[in-house]
Amino acid sequence: MDTAxxxxxxxxxxxxxxxxxxxxxSDLFLxxxxxxDLFPVSMAAQRDYLLQxxxxxxxxxxxxxxxxxxxxxxGRAHRKYGTVPDHYEPVGSSLIATLAHFSGDGxxxxxxxxxxxxxxxxxxxxxxxxxxxxxxxxPFWEATVLSHEMRTFDTAVFRVVTLDTLSYLPGQSVxxxxxxxxxxxxxxxxxxxPRDDATLEFHxxxxxxxxxxxxxxxxxxxxxxxxxxPPAGSLTLDTGSGRDVLLVGSSTGxxxxxxxxxxxxxxxxxxxxxxxxxxxxxxxxxxxxxLEKLGARSPWLTITPCVSADPGxxxxxxxxxxxxxxxxxxxxxxxxxxxxxxxxxAMTARLTSLGVPAAQIHxxxxxxxxxxx
Amino acid sequence: MPVISGTDxxxxxxxxxxxxxxxxxxxxxxLDEEHVRAFCGQVERELVRLFxxxxxxxxxxxxxxxxxxxLSGDDGESGYRQDDAHVQAVRILSKAQQTADRYVxxxxxxxxxxxxxxxxxRDEILAEAKSHAALVLDDAHGEAxxxxxxxxxxxVGLPGTDRREVEAELAYLRTFSDIYxxxxxxxxxxxxxxxxxxxxxxxTSLAAARASLPLPPHIPQPPPVTG
Numbered sequence: 001m002d003t004a005x006x007x008x009x010x011x012x013x014x015x016x017x018x019x020x021x022x023x024x025x026s027d028l029f030l031x032x033x034x035x036x037d038l039f040p041v042s043m044a045a046q047r048d049y050l051l052q053x054x055x056x057x058x059x060x061x062x063x064x065x066x067x068x069x070x071x072x073x074x075g076r077a078h079r080k081y082g083t084v085p086d087h088y089e090p091v092g093s094s095l096i097a098t099l100a101h102f103s104g105d106g107x108x109x110x111x112x113x114x115x116x117x118x119x120x121x122x123x124x125x126x127x128x129x130x131x132x133x134x135x136x137x138x139p140f141w142e143a144t145v146l147s148h149e150m151r152t153f154d155t156a157v158f159r160v161v162t163l164d165t166l167s168y169l170p171g172q173s174v175x176x177x178x179x180x181x182x183x184x185x186x187x188x189x190x191x192x193x194p195r196d197d198a199t200l201e202f203h204x205x206x207x208x209x210x211x212x213x214x215x216x217x218x219x220x221x222x223x224x225x226x227x228x229x230p231p232a233g234s235l236t237l238d239t240g241s242g243r244d245v246l247l248v249g250s251s252t253g254x255x256x257x258x259x260x261x262x263x264x265x266x267x268x269x270x271x272x273x274x275x276x277x278x279x280x281x282x283x284x285x286x287x288x289x290x291l292e293k294l295g296a297r298s299p300w301l302t303i304t305p306c307v308s309a310d311p312g313x314x315x316x317x318x319x320x321x322x323x324x325x326x327x328x329x330x331x332x333x334x335x336x337x338x339x340x341x342x343x344x345x346a347m348t349a350r351l352t353s354l355g356v357p358a359a360q361i362h363x364x365x366x367x368x369x370x371x372x373x
Numbered sequence: 374m375p376v377i378s379g380t381d382x383x384x385x386x387x388x389x390x391x392x393x394x395x396x397x398x399x400x401x402x403x404l405d406e407e408h409v410r411a412f413c414g415q416v417e418r419e420l421v422r423l424f425x426x427x428x429x430x431x432x433x434x435x436x437x438x439x440x441x442x443x444l445s446g447d448d449g450e451s452g453y454r455q456d457d458a459h460v461q462a463v464r465i466l467s468k469a470q471q472t473a474d475r476y477v478x479x480x481x482x483x484x485x486x487x488x489x490x491x492x493x494x495r496d497e498i499l500a501e502a503k504s505h506a507a508l509v510l511d512d513a514h515g516e517a518x519x520x521x522x523x524x525x526x527x528x529v530g531l532p533g534t535d536r537r538e539v540e541a542e543l544a545y546l547r548t549f550s551d552i553y554x555x556x557x558x559x560x561x562x563x564x565x566x567x568x569x570x571x572x573x574x575x576x577t578s579l580a581a582a583r584a585s586l587p588l589p590p591h592i593p594q595p596p597p598v599t600g
Contacts, residue, residue, distance in 0.1 A: 014385070014387055015385045015386070015387075015424055016386070016421065016424050016425065016428065017385065017386030017387055017390070017417065017420070017421045017424070018386065018417075018421055019421055019424070019425050019467075022467045022470065022471070023463055023467065025470070026462075026463040026464075026466040026467045026470065027459075027463050029466060030459070030462055030463060030466060041473055041477060042473060042474045042477035042478065043470055043473075043474060044474045044477075044478065051387075055387075101460065102428065104428065104431055104432070104435075105431075105435070153495070154492075206488065208484070208485040208488040208489050208492070209481045209482060209484050209485025209486075209488065210481075211481065214484075312503075
């Protein structure tokens with residue numbers, strides 16, 4: 001297999017951008033109409049994912065370890081979409097047809113053979129990882145909503161119970177799908193450490209124009225069914241560091257931090273921890289009673305709610321980075337940050353300038369943006 | 374990283390999509406990121422369109438060249454036509470998919486705008502209510518303070534300043550609660566009127582909806598069963 005030739009061939013095809021993915025999916029759906037049901041109505045996001053995954057795979061050719069790890073994760077992640085080994089061959093032939101179409105005159109029998117071989121390897125690694133995963137995990141976890149509570153006009157807190165046990169680390173998130181929006185999966189952090197009764201808590205805020213959040217905030221009620229993907233995410237407690245802990249979350253970024261605080265509570269000798277929960281308006285602090293309860297039974301924990309754009313607020317006022325910076329010295333703390341992109345970026349920059357080493361800063365970027373509170 | 378073709382460093386749709394702009398430093402004026410993004414999206418779509426026009430032109434040239442050179446025998450020609458038909462079908466399906474994508478994107482954009490407007494309206498109403506509440510309190514406090522002063526200054530033939538202070542406080546509280554009650558009553562009146570209007574509107578629209586429903590079809594009764 002000539003990897004340089006593969007990379008060059010892909011670069012030429014990728015010049016056509018979105019059209020490549022558009023051709024691929026149309027070709028696939030025409031040859032195998034039943035495959036259409038595995039995808040959502042709008043394919044715009046799917047095409048982006050496909051092109052990103054292809055670019056990533058091609059970029060990693062030559063780095064066997066990283067490529068294998070990426071493909072294994074991809075293979076496992078596809079189980080929840082209903083992907084089975086039989087799907088790989090049709091996808092392969094549509095992919096080759098797409099590459100051939102956009103290569104035009106540059107498509108040679110040698111190139112075709114190279115792509116066939118490369119795809120064969122990719123499919124093998126992905127299906128092997130999926131089969132390995134299937135020995136211990138279901139493709140997704142069926143969950144039933146037990147309670148659902150509107151905390152503010154745009155934020156809901158709900159609790160679910162899963163049929164099979166879902167093992168996860170506090171701070172991790174799962175992809176969520178519900179019947180109201182079939183085949184649209186979005187990640188949400190679990191807001192509690194694992195409990196004996198296998199219930200999970202989620203905090204969801206409506207994203208304006210978002211595909212799923214509105215359904216989860218307004219459309220769920222006790223008894224609603226959800227599907228959850230496998231847990232993922234690296235915002236997890238470093239239990240061996242011996243350092244004290246700084247937790248900073250804004251909006252529903254509070255969720256993974258509450259899970260981590262729950263884990264600390266169960267440690268034999270918990271480190272000292274300081275939790276900052278930020279919002280723009282006082283009324284958007286949607287979980288104050290929950291935080292008070294947590295604070296009351298956790299002498300090792302200090303909780304500071306703060307509000308950035310409400311001059312009448314009686315408590316701590318200001319932007320989160322400013323409030324955190326003036327509230328203590330953090331260089332010897334492990335920091336865990338979660339929330340909207342702008343907030344985690346601003347907070348990371350501030351902590352770095354305050355002398356917190358990068359290795360001690362753990363981040364869960366929720367991916368949506370709003371001004372940093 | 375933008376994907377750029379190996380030999381010639383040309384701008385590709387991917388590169389346009391992947392470009393990031395550092396945000397302006399706080400206090401500096403910067404461009405509206407949404408506008409910049411929207412423009413990049415437009416540039417990307419235009420590039421894609423040009424690439425595809427070029428591809429289909431190249432295809433066409435190939436096809437014509439083959440025909441001119443007489444390379445396509447009868448068998449080759451029919452095989453080629455079949456391929457051609459498949460590519461046509463792919464193009465048609467792709468167009469349909471893009472239309473569906475646009476509808477979904479438009480609906481999402483519409484819902485985003487609605488939600489944003491609703492949020493803005495809500496914030497305005499809340500801010501107005503808050504400042505109104507502050508005014509009411511100020512008003513009640515002012516009136517009550519004046520009443521208390523009057524009570525303090527009144528040449529009542531009662532002994533001790535304690536008694537006077539109590540009288541003043543009483544006057545303050547009485548006036549404060551009077552004024553507060555008046556405001557509260559006015560506010561409740563407005564609320565009640567709103568609810569009545571709402572009920573009226575609902576009744577009218579329900580009646581209109583019923584009137585527009587088709588009459589229930591006549592259901593024939595089964596003959597009585599005997600024996």
